[in-house]
Amino acid sequence: MTTTAIFGSHVLAEQDGQPVVLRDRWVITEGDRIAAIATGRPKADIVLDAPGRFVLPGLLNLHNHCFSEAVARTHTEDGAGRKSNGSIVYTVLLPLTKTGLDIFTAEERMAVARMGVLQLLKGGATTVMEPFRNGLGEMFDAALEMGLRFYGAPYLFSTADAKADASGQVVYRGDDGAADLDAWNALHARWEGAGNGRIRLAMSPHATDTCGPDLLRACAARARELGAPITTHLAQSRQEVDTIGQRHGGRTPAEYLDWLGLMGPDLLAAHCIASSDSDLALMAARGATVLNCPRVFARGGTTAAFGRFAEAGVRTVIGTDGYNMDLLGEVNAAAMISKIAAGRPDVAGAPELIGAVTRQAARAIGREDLGVIAAGAKADLTVVDLTHPHLQPLHDPMRALVWLANRANIDGVMVDGRLLIQNGHFLAGDERAITRAGAAAIEKLWALPEAQAAFNS
Ligand SMILES: [Zn+2]
Structure with missing residues (x-):
């Protein structure tokens, strides 16, 4: 040993x-x-x-998207690609990543996955939860190969080809998520516990407006049978709140999940920016976790303040989502944005924010053996060099x-x-070769006419 x-x-x-x-x-x-x-x-x-x-x-980054982050970088800042509904999730990211999965070879998918894992490790993350499309199973291979602790979260959709119409409403085609649950189960059978237990799965119904009641109930039942954490996108936009209210008798997205039995200590809900105060009180009462990713929203001019969720008593952890994958940068942004939002400097202090990427994050996935340096805990460590002049x-x-x-x-x-x-360098592979191959694959996607059109129209 x-x-x-x-x-x-x-x-x-x-x-x-x-x-x-x-x-x-x-x-x-x-x-x-x-x-x-x-x-x-x-x-x-x-x-x-x-x-x-x-x-x-070891730092935990519990909400991240390697593929769409690499696709979107420098294409979506300064308002690029945003249509009338102001969001790029349904107009750009989901359609483009789906196209990518259709045209990439297995080798190209692996190249993108390796580049993502390298970026995460170099940013100090030891555990990553990554929601992604079923077609990107190479994320598991890359995490296993490169040594990351990984909670793969292959999406389940009721609306398999989720797209927004001209008004920004997600087109919903009924509750047909059974195939995705079958695919999830197959990935679970193949990967759960691989790499000395490093590789796990999380149940990952995509969002409240892309998943109907039958699928969400089935997801919760299966996840609880297996003890898998459940993660989803919740109250990401005003549009989503309106959509869920119309479809489900005036319920908010948080009430919708609670009605279906998903709102509990095993739920990690990304964003929640369009949550009401009573939604947050409900989440706090149920012991659910908010995954706060402030920079991806700051990029679009929207406030996602860690401090708002934490002060409401909800366990709040920090992830990078589809932006930059720099967890320390994200923690810094969480501090600044919380203080601006509150109009006070004494919210979201350093120990609380560090807790949000260590101990609290580990608890959110039921892991007492992570996020802490103590005898008997898993040997996951992040070491920062404090000798720099700054x-x-x-x-x-x-x-x-x-x-x-x-x-x-x-x-x-x-x-x-x-x-x-x-010494800041990846030991088990050639960083430059990994980056070159990943970038080349992403460039292939951007060479497509429909990718160009998504931004130029
Ligand atoms: Zn996300």
Whole structure:
């Protein structure tokens, strides 16, 4: 069993259930587990003793879309691609990613998946939950191959080819999600528990306006039979709220999920920006989690304030969604946007935000063994180099992490006891080759006339 000892000038640990930053400690791992936090220099197979490192529990990014992020980058900023309904989800991202899956070879899909996983690891994430279309099963292969801890969340739709009409309403073709549930079950049978348990599945009905009652009930029943977390998009827009109200007797999207029995501690609901205060009270009462992804909305001029959800008493965690996949950048944005939204500086403080990508995120997926540095926990670690000039002198490492650090300061990443990133570089593959191949595949999609038309019309 491989042992590794990593020296941290600062180590984020827990005392009596509260986060505490310890000075000058060694974090020792043995196989896939954390063995101890020690003061004296230990003996180990691998010893990392660079000065000025902040050793954190492995960061969890529980809402991410590798494929649509890579497709959209630099095409959708500054209002590009937005039609009358103001959103690019149904007009651009879903149709284009579907087209991509139709035209890519398996090798090209794998190239895109590898580039996404590389980007996530270099950003410091050790656990990622990724909702994606069924046709992109290569996400599982790439996560397994490259060492990431991965909750694959293949979408289920009632409306298989979800598109918005001219008014922005999603065209709904009835409750025909049985085929997607069959496909999900097949992926579960193939992948659940692979890679020493690193690879798992989450149940992932796409959204309230693309999934009807029968499918959502079936999803909840199956997920609970298996103990799989459930994730969906909830109250992403005003349009969705109107649509659900019209279809389901005036219910809000949150009430719709509650009516169908989905609203519980195992539900992770992305965005919730069009939720009412009473929706948030309902989510808090049921123990559900909000997945807050502030930057993808900031890009479109919309506020998605972490602080609003957290202050309503809802467990709130942070993900990158389809934008940039830089978790530290996202945490920084969560801090800023929360303070602007509240008009006060004393909301969404650094320890709370770091908790949202460590301990709270782990709890949201029922994992007491993740998001914490403690003996017996999984050996998932994120190491940040605090010796950069923009981080010195260092008075408060938690604030430094949220306010000043960025993804280029990620020095080490360990998942399941295996060191994947060292000195900021991926150890088990050629970064430049992975990036080149992924970019070439995405370019093939952008060469299509319909891709050009989506943005130029
Ligand atoms: Zn999403």
